[in-house]
Amino acid sequence: MATHFEVASYVESDGEERVSSAKPEQHFNDLGPKVTVWNVKTDKAAWWVVEGEGVPMSLYPQGAFFFSSDEAYSFHMGLMARLLTRDAHDPGLVLSSMSFGSTRFVGVRRKLHVASEALATITEPEHAQGIGLTCREVLIELGREILLDREVLAKEEAPKNADFKNRARLSLERLASGRENAEMRDAARRLADGAWTFACHVTHSPSSTRQDATVCITMTAAVVSLFEQLLEKVDQAERVATCPSCNSRQVDLIDRQVAADKPKETIFICSYCGWSEVIAVDRPAPIGVDVEERKGSAGSKRRKKVTRVSKESK
Secondary structure, eight states: OOOHHHHHHHHGGGSSOOEEEEEEEEEEOTTSSOEEEEEEEESSOEEEEEEETTEEEEEEEBTTTBOSHHHHHHHHHHHHHHHHHHHHTOHHHHHHHHHHOOSSSHHHHHHHHHHHHHGGGOOSHHHHHHHHHHHHHHHHHHHHHHOOGGGSOTTSOOOOTTOHHHHHHHHHHHHTOSGGGHHHHHHHHHHHHHHHHHHHHHHHOTTOOHHHHHHHHHHHHHHHHHHHHHHHHHHHHHTOOOOTTTOOSOEEEEEEOSSTTSOEEEEEEETTTOOEEEEEEEOOOOTTOOHHHHHHHHHHHHHHHHHHHHHHHO
16 A cells, blocks of 8 residues: 555645645455555645555546545546556557566666666767676666575575675575476576676676677566566565565564653664655653553552442442
8 A cells, every 4th residue: 555655745746736634545455456545635626546556546536526435446447457458468568568667676677777778878888888887786786676685595695785696596496486497497597697697798898889788788677577577476475565665675674762761663664765654653651660560550549449439339
């Protein structure tokens, strides 16, 4: 489910309205994906905002057009079903999604697009070498995403962050395990190794050309898309938590307390983009008062009250 900030930012994106309140109105999962309809009020209008798992966010006016959240949900899901059916039969869109992917790895894809844009300005071998270096950085960043340290088996030693080949190998052993996936696992490993080796070659070769840089980007994009598809399947089955802001898997729960008289907070935080959200607050007892002592005093008060009522009844 999207956060309050994401919904408000979406409604305010045109710069013409300011959100005064936004709250989840109703949740749906009858068609499979978990979808939430938000009730959003601005300084000019009232909106239903529909969003959810694999469902693009969109807004619909309340009132004469959509009286209830159920109507907005039904219209939105029907529209999405028609669009998905149309897109599924468009080969160009299928190939585009494979090449450029979704927003699964926002940071990784951003660097890949930077490398693609640099193709237009290549005039010297140094420019092609720079693209090779960017592709190496893309693969290193991908390696951090596809294998978290907590996913490394106890008998294995976690590879260094820059050791893309071993991070890819260990990730594939988890994402494509079993004898039935042996051929795919081997082919994927060779593709990942080849993309890394060629990116290193383009980076260091004094005779790198625009064609070399193009092939390097193509191989790197193929590896990124490969792991996006494998991770999507496994993470959905295992319900792996991801950052709602950038979709990174580098998320964790931490406890913090800024001062003794302040509440202890449990925070869901993304180490990649810095997004965080407080999900639990544990307020401390007043300083100098023992918790057990408070419980005991409260209990004695209750006993006195019972005794007094008993005497009056007599």
